[in-house]
Amino acid sequence: MKKEHVEIEEIKKILTNYDVRPSFQRLKVYEYFILNRNHPTAEMIFQGLKDIIPSLSRTTIYNTLKLFTQKKLIQAIPLDSNTIRYDINHDGHAHAKCIICGEIFDIKIKADDIQHTLPDSFEIKEFDVIIRGCCKKCKK
């Protein structure tokens, strides 16, 4: 589930496409998402980057996550509640968490799949499907 390497130039392009200026910190935060597909909290990102960027502050992580969210580079996923988790923009997929091992599975689901359950003329802007249960491995 880990990528070994991503070209920094490629990340720059992505941020620029989403109208986000590619500062060093922002590049590293986005790179973190690509290298660790782990639906991180702000704190996880901070811990993962503080050795690479010793001057890094949590405020910058929070600023960056808020900006990325506004620009739709990432989305907040209300997986557990009190600490917010983030994921690279997950339009078209959702999350299932195993309550035994804690692993988070990406699942494919589209707005169309749930439109029929909604009140008349309700227009979906974004949605989350969060499933807690037990994965194959942990059922034994």
Next chain:
Amino acid sequence: MKKEHVEIEEIKKILTNYDVRPSFQRLKVYEYFILNRNHPTAEMIFQGLKDIIPSLSRTTIYNTLKLFTQKKLIQAIPLDSNTIRYDINHDGHAHAKCIICGEIFDIKIKADDIQHTLPDSFEIKEFDVIIRGCCKKCKK
């Protein structure tokens, strides 16, 4: 969306069925859920009850909500993130929030409706579907 009255004896029965001792505070918290179908936060419940129970403390609300959640009387819904909202056990339904007027709609959806999107042999214990969008009224 409001009930005028519920028999206190009826609530006592419900709590007892779920293996929760029916103290006065707990009865009132559960009654709050029935009288106000508003997916409340801890603070909303506290504000709604503090006049009826002047000695009431937030700690008791938090204790009670945690206990109710463990006993499956209620469920946390990760609607927005930072403050936890609760709902009477919502197996079999989920929530759509209008981002304009803030109203929360209950929608009907069953585990079976999403089972097919999951990895092999994943067993759903509980799930949430959270939709943010625009309701009929606000689309004009």
Next chain:
DNA sequence: GTATCTGCAAAACATTTGCAATTCT
């Protein structure tokens, strides 16, 4: 009379805000 429940005060934790220093263009 012992276990449970309540509620105060303080602590813990995640997140936000104000502002000064730094960096980029």
Next chain:
DNA sequence: AGAATTGCAAATGTTTTGCAGATAC
């Protein structure tokens, strides 16, 4: 120079914890 970005320190808001007194069985 001027605008955007960073990061420190302090504030905010929600939830948790420790503990003493009250209540229930």
